[in-house]
Amino acid sequence: MCLSKWKTFFLFLSLFIVQGVMATDCACELTSGEKPFPKDKLLSMETSAVACNQKIQSAKVSEEASLRLGLHKRLLQLQDEVSVLEQEDDGGLYGAVSLRIIELELAEILQLINRLNTTHNMHLSLSTNVTATVQQLTEELKQLEEFDQMQIIQKLEENKGLQRSLAQCHEELQATPPPPTLPPGTCPRRRLAQVNGPSTYTITEYGTSYYYGSWGQDPQPGPGRENWYWLVALTSSDVFANYVLLYRSFSALVAGVDSMVISISNDNPTTNTIQGPNVVMYGDALYYGCYNTPSVCRFNVTSREITTAALPANTGINNKFPFCHLGACYVYTDLDLMTDDSGVWVAYASEESYGNVMLSQVESGDVPKLGRTLKTSLHKRTATNTFMACGVLYATRYVDKETEEVFYSFDTRTGVERYDLDISFKKMQTNIQSLNYNPSDHRLYAYANAYAISYDVIFE
Structure with missing residues (x-):
């Protein structure tokens, strides 16, 4: 009789423990002292960089140079035509025709000059805007460097410095060697x-x-x-x-x-x-x-x-x-x-x-x-x-x-x-x-x- 009572007590106790464990949730709260990485800001900077790169495409940059070259050639051509006109002695037969051709040439040259001025001003404005954008991106990148806990950027800069030093060493090795150092007291017998x-x-x-x-x-x-x-x-x-x-x-x-x-x-x-x-x-x-x-x-x-x-x-x-x-x-x-x-x-x-x-x-x-x-x-x-x-x-x-x-x-x-x-x-x-x-x-x-x-x- 006593033994059966003890069995009943232990059975009840084990059920109570199992139910208590199953009824209790185990949770752990993690608190980080680091700021969350601003992913959205990085994506915004990438978008700005792409847009900035598109503004300064090589075709746009070379447009002004092409206009300058074209204007230079037209001026040389006009100079030759004026020289020919000065040397002509046709009694005024073709002088009016030559002057009309030169007048048309001058009109086209003026159009080129106006187009060149417009392009130049546009490039000045573009340069100012791009400079401001680059400065802003540079400052934002410096702020993002604070999240580089593993110092990856610093290591990359060090690697770039080592690569520059290595390239300089290769250049020095390939350069013309300096004149040989003469031993003390020797006379080279040369000029x-x-x-x-x-x-x-x-x-x-x-x-x-x-x-x-x-x-x-x-x-x-x-x-x-x-x-x-x-x-x-x-x-x-x-x-x-x-x-x-x-x-x-x-x-x-x-x-x-x-x-x-x-x-x-x-x-x-x-x-x-x-x-x-x-x-x-x-x-x-x-x-x-x-x-x-x-x-x-x-x-x-x-x-x-x-x-x-x-x-x-x-x-x-x-x-x-x-x-x-x-x-x-x-x-x-x-x-x-x-x-x-x-x-x-x-x-x-x-x-x-x-x-x-x-x-x-x-x-x-x-x-x-x-x-x-x-x-x-x-x-x-x-x-x-x-x-x-x-x-x-x-x-x-x-x-x-x-x-x-x-x-x-x-x-x-x-x-x-x-x-x-x-x-x-x-x-x-x-x-x-x-x-x-x-x-x-x-x-x-x-x-x-x-x-x-x-x-x-x-x-x-």
């Missing part, structure tokens, strides 16, 4: 082709105080000075100097720090004072024009020893044969010291050469002396600077405030002279007071109105 740059352009630590001077690197430096730079500024009246500055790097020269000041003499000027801006350094020694003397001085920066090589007795000094252009002369540039792969050269002029450039090689030794001497037909006052490269003397001249030109060459091996080089390069300052070629890095070092500038030299 100068280009002067590129400037590669460097900086003021020195003196600021703009001293307009005359020179700078560069030693082609044959002493041990540990391979990367050093030297600077000589004419600190006395743009004429004299009595010391040279050595910098451990180009950045040190730019900043005016970490320099070594080496005095040549305590007084200025004296017999050994630097005179003129055309100074070079070669083999750990400074070569320059001696003060008030037709001689080349050599100052060893390590031993502080000074030796000299005498020039011919009538060599011009003290502004007798300086470099010049039509506007002015560069004072005390009678002697021009130069370097190339073979060593040191000096250009000068004398009364015996009638002011034409003489070129001598300065031979090294315990005491320097002049070696091979060559005569040229280049009058020194017609040039602004000279420099040596691979045994060839080059001369420059002033073109304008922004341009200098290498116009002359003299080959010391063959004696061949040329006046037709026409190699222009950009100036950063109006005047270049000194210019020298360095065979170790194939650069021209210029000192221009207190600025230190360098150029890359390209040979054929």
Whole structure:
């Protein structure tokens, strides 16, 4: 009896649970914090874009160009007919007929002009409307980009940028390769082709105080000075100097720090004072024009020893044969010291050469002396600077405030002279007071109105 009661109770309980579960609905409310995507707005923009594209079909755009071309041809035809009428001499027999034809031509041309004006005005209105539509569509597209949670548009733009970079790389690979870079110290033994740059352009630590001077690197430096730079500024009246500055790097020269000041003499000027801006350094020694003397001085920066090589007795000094252009002369540039792969050269002029450039090689030794001497037909006052490269003397001249030109060459091996080089390069300052070629890095070092500038030299 008790067992049957418990069975009845459990049966009733199970029915109650099943009915309760079946009677209750299971629902879940989803709330999104994102705005719904404006599909209707996108469709509207697409419709506007299609309509805008239809307004600027190529046939409509080319209509004005066709009218212009037709008008041009009719005007040329009318010009020919008027010329024929002017040349006719028929006693007035056909003149009236020709004038009537020209009158009809003018009427048709006027119709073309009116049609062209109408078309042009229509295109102006069309352009204004299309511009406004495009601007509106652009703004609406930017608003739609907010719904791009997966950053698809950003990725597409990045892909387009990569494609443009890849196309540019292909163009660069297919382009003409640049001239090969020459190893340091080599001489190509070919003619100068280009002067590129400037590669460097900086003021020195003196600021703009001293307009005359020179700078560069030693082609044959002493041990540990391979990367050093030297600077000589004419600190006395743009004429004299009595010391040279050595910098451990180009950045040190730019900043005016970490320099070594080496005095040549305590007084200025004296017999050994630097005179003129055309100074070079070669083999750990400074070569320059001696003060008030037709001689080349050599100052060893390590031993502080000074030796000299005498020039011919009538060599011009003290502004007798300086470099010049039509506007002015560069004072005390009678002697021009130069370097190339073979060593040191000096250009000068004398009364015996009638002011034409003489070129001598300065031979090294315990005491320097002049070696091979060559005569040229280049009058020194017609040039602004000279420099040596691979045994060839080059001369420059002033073109304008922004341009200098290498116009002359003299080959010391063959004696061949040329006046037709026409190699222009950009100036950063109006005047270049000194210019020298360095065979170790194939650069021209210029000192221009207190600025230190360098150029890359390209040979054929």
